[in-house]
Amino acid sequence: MSGQQPRLSRRGFLAASGVALLGAAVAGSAGNAAPGPDTVHLGDFWLFGRYDDGCTEPGFDELDLSPVQLPHCVTPLSWTGWDPASWQDRWIYRRHFTGSAGERHLARFDGVMTDAEVHLNGRLVVTHHGGYLPFEVELPGVVAGDNVLAVVVDGRWALDVPPNLPRSAGPSVIDFYQPAGIYRQATIGAVPRIRLTDVFARPADVLSPGRSLHLTCTFDAPVLGQVTASVRQAGRELAHGAAPVGGKTVEFDVGGLDAVRLWDVEDPALCDVVVTVRSGPRVLDQRVVRTGFRDARFTTEGFFLNGRRLKLFGLNRHQWYPFAGGALPDRVQRRDAEILRRELNCTMVRCSHYPQSSAFLDACDELGLLVWEEIPGWGHVGDDAWQRQNLADVAGMVVRDRNHPSIVVWGTRVNEANGTTAMYQRTGRLARQLDPSRSTSGALASPTGGRYAGGDVEVLAYNDYTARRGAPFQLRPPRPGVPYLVTETIGTLAGARAYRRTDAPATRQQQAELHAKAHDLAAADDRYCGLLAWCAFDYPSGWQRAVGGVKYAGVSDIFRIPKPAAAFYASQVDPGVRAVVEPGFAWDFTDRAAGAGPGATIWSNCDRLLLFLDDRPAGEARSRRGDFPHLRYPPFAADLVVPKGRRPQLRIDGYAGGRLVLSRRFSGDRGTDVLSCVPDDPELRADGADATRVVIAARDRFGTLRAGTAGVVTLELSGPGDLVGDTTLDFGATGGAAAVWLRPFTGRPGTLTLTARHRTLGSATATVRVTSDSTRS
Structure with a gap:
């Protein structure tokens, strides 16, 4: 099935939808993502369809709605040719759950594209604007027995929220499409009467023997009691501290952390901070947050991590995938971070141009991949209401993600939108109030735009497309007196209109040469903090130089399969770690390739x-x-x-x-070529919220991708799961390789078997074991 995520049969839905949800205990995430200790994931058993009158009411006739699982995209998609009209509408998601009266319940949505209304038993309880940040909603009036949670999703372009431009010609005026849906994780659960709503664990004096952790704890109601914090690394407590609390916030320091191992790109040592609030002997709430001790500084002499110069080497990342838009589970999001850090050897990634999945950021923490994170927006600043939402996005981004040690800079300017200094002074000031430990910046389209020294941001970041086709590649020199980072370059502006495996060998080689030259020039001058090239993966777009609805600027394609340009990044690693x-x-002998x-x-x-x-x-x-x-x-x-x-x-x-x-x-002999079908992961969970990629490729007898192979591959899946992707793949269009994703059903362990067939290459099979998972409902 392409696009829309796995649908359950109506019989299967009716058999399972009566499950009691609010009694299953699930461990909270390491960051700020969990609404409480008694939480279940709302991955499956939703009913979905187009918005209709009365669809939020408990008694609405659900016969025409389809069972779906989250994360979910509202429209079927292929890997190219996306049509924004297919998702620009209002949609309804309905979820039945069994509650217990008298308890406090909270729902959390990690991302709904683009606006959402949440109704409980026919009553509107919250409206949320924007598709890239989470929101929580208290659910008053949960009753014993059946409850109906109804979410109205608005995916229309006309919404006045970043990055949308409601009075413009349409979604193709920005450089990425935004398919609608509840496309990230959702949870619901019973929470304590007094709840820790936020813990900010900020390392201080990291490079001194007296390093400490400054804690800011926030509650949703006044507390009279004590807060304790235990700082642990590798399972061992390093230090603890405590402070009395008599209100809704408390701040205190935990010292004695001289033995803590510092977080670094080569040694991403993390710490767990266990925060407990008590009133007398009674525990009111507890939360575990994860952080890392590191010192990150952007200077006029370069970027320094823990006191040593580190030339930032990286790429930009869009979160969009073929067939599903952004609606693929956490394991798939984490896989992107693994590709960037372990396969492309990046030390930094820019989350362009919006806050991205918490799972992706968690993986960056664990892998030692530094992160630039920025607010939603692209090339335009809207009216007063739009700008108020922009400020809210700054607050939401910083508060959600300020415990991630991987994040070293906040992008508080709208990408390539110059000339609004007063607003950017407000956004920069707000970010520094919420998190004084990181620099602020914003990617400029002009190297002279914006106020920097003592102004709206602290790092001058430039999308450097100085080099144009036909001219020698060059970068602008750093601007004196301010830290300088190249946040984009190359793309499809410095060279060809597109870089595909199906293009001529000279075009494919040109992309690799340009990326290598850009990083070589940045490495030549210590005043560059580093360079983040455009970009890691191809992505869907209708803007400017898109070809058939895709921007082919990635060093890997939209399936995350490397192109020749990725070979440059792969080679930039110590041979003691991995020889390359x-x-x-292409070692091929056809009309287009002769060795x-x-x-x-x-x-x-x-x-x-x-x-x-x-x-x-x-x-x-x-x-x-x-x-x-x-x-x-x-x-x-x-x-x-x-x-x-x-x-x-x-x-x-x-x-x-x-x-x-x-x-x-x-x-050199195509007669011995074979078809391969290889999953990223051999085992998945039967929890409704897991998935893995399977790469299908033409390869020579030694395993090298044969990009010049044409012909259609047909796919057939058996077992307790669904295929996220097209059942036929055209190698002539994709360059001899493509991918699909396998997503198990909930509660049905077994084996997924994907069989791929090609007329001349034969067949290949991928097998993935699906195990039961009793920790998630």
Whole structure:
């Protein structure tokens, strides 16, 4: 099934929807995401359809509604050709649950695109504006027996909330589409009468022996009692502290933390802070938040992490996926962080251009991936109501995410929207009030725009598209007297209109060369704090240079499968961690590809590369250090001219420190190519909120992707789950590879088996085990 997330049969829904929800205990998240200790996830058993009169009333006829699971997108989508008209409407989600009278209940929605009304038993209890931040709602009037939670979702462009521009021509005036739906996690649960609503755990004096943790605790009602905090790392308590409380807030410090291990990109050491509030011997509430001790500074001499200079090396990320929009579960969101940190070796990611999934940020904390997070918006500032919502977004973003050690800068300006200094002074000031520990910034389209030193933000960030097609690649020099970070460059402005695996070899190679040159130039000057290129993954867009509704600017495609440009990023890692040899060419012999030729690029972190054709020596690749003098690991050039009619096997042996660390082979014979079908994860949970990607690709006999393969792949899934994706994939359009996602049903363990078939490559199978999960309803 493409687009709309797994639908349950009506019989299955009716059998399961009477389950009592408010008695299952679930551990809260490490951050500020859990409404309380007795919480259940509202992933399944929703009824969904278009808005209709009376659809929020308890007695509404639900016969025409369809059972769905969260996260959910309101419209079927493919991997390209999205139509915004298909989601620009009002929609209804209804959820029955069994409650108990006399208790306090809270629902939380992590993201609803774009506006939401929440009704309980026919009564409107809250309206929320904006699609990128969570909101909580107390549910008064929960009754014993059946209750109906009805959420009206408004996905229309005309809403006056960032980044929408209601009086513009339509959604194609901004550079990303926004499919509607309850597209992030939702929870509901019984909560204490007095509740800890927020804990801000701010490390202080991190680089001194007297480092401490400053805690700010907020309650939703006055408290008379005591708050205690235990700081733990690797399961061991390092220190604890306590303070009396006689109101709705309390601040205190926990000292004695000289032994804490600092959080770093190479050693992301995290701490749990267990905060408990008591009145006499009675525990009123408890919350666990996660943080990390690190010192991050943007200076005119570069960026410093824990006192050492670190050149920021990264990419921008959009949260959109094929088939589902943003509506894929936490495991999939986390996988993006793993790709960026472990496969592309980024030390920083920019969340463009809105706050992203908490699961993604949690993974950044765990992996050591620094984060720029920014408010929703793109290229425009709206009217007074729009600007008030913009301020609310600043507060919501900072309060939600200020415990994440990975986040080192708040983007408090609307991306590429200059000329509104007074508003940006307000947004910057608000962010610093809520979190004095981080710098503020905002990505400019003009290098001279905005007030910086002592003004609205503290780091000058520039989307540098100075270089244009046909001209040598260049970056503007840093502006004196202010920390300087390049937040975008290259895209599809400095080179081709699109970068696809189906494009000519020269186009694919050009993208890799531009990314390498950009980072080389940034590495040459310590005044650059670093460079975040555009971008990690292709994404759906109708703006400017989009081709068929997709912007092909990613170094990986929309399926998260690497293009040749990703090979540059993959090579920038110590060979002791992972040796890399990635040709910048396709070892193929067709009308469009004839091997490699003279001066072919190989991306590698090795010291030497020896070449072999059919296991006979064919010379040594030469370093391109002269072209990229400041890269840690420059590429190599290889002369691989093959006489017409030959299709030899290529072998590349990589040496580091005088020893062979990697040997790779590439087949020139398409007759031995195979179809592969490989899941990211071998096991999933049967909780209704799990999923994994399966990559289907044409590969040579040694496992290298064969981008020039055409033909249709058909897919068939068996087992207790659903296919998020198209059942036929056109390799000619996707460049020999694509992906789908598998999503198990709730409460049905078993085995998911995906079978892929191609006319000439044969068939391949992926198997994923689905296990029961008693901790989630």
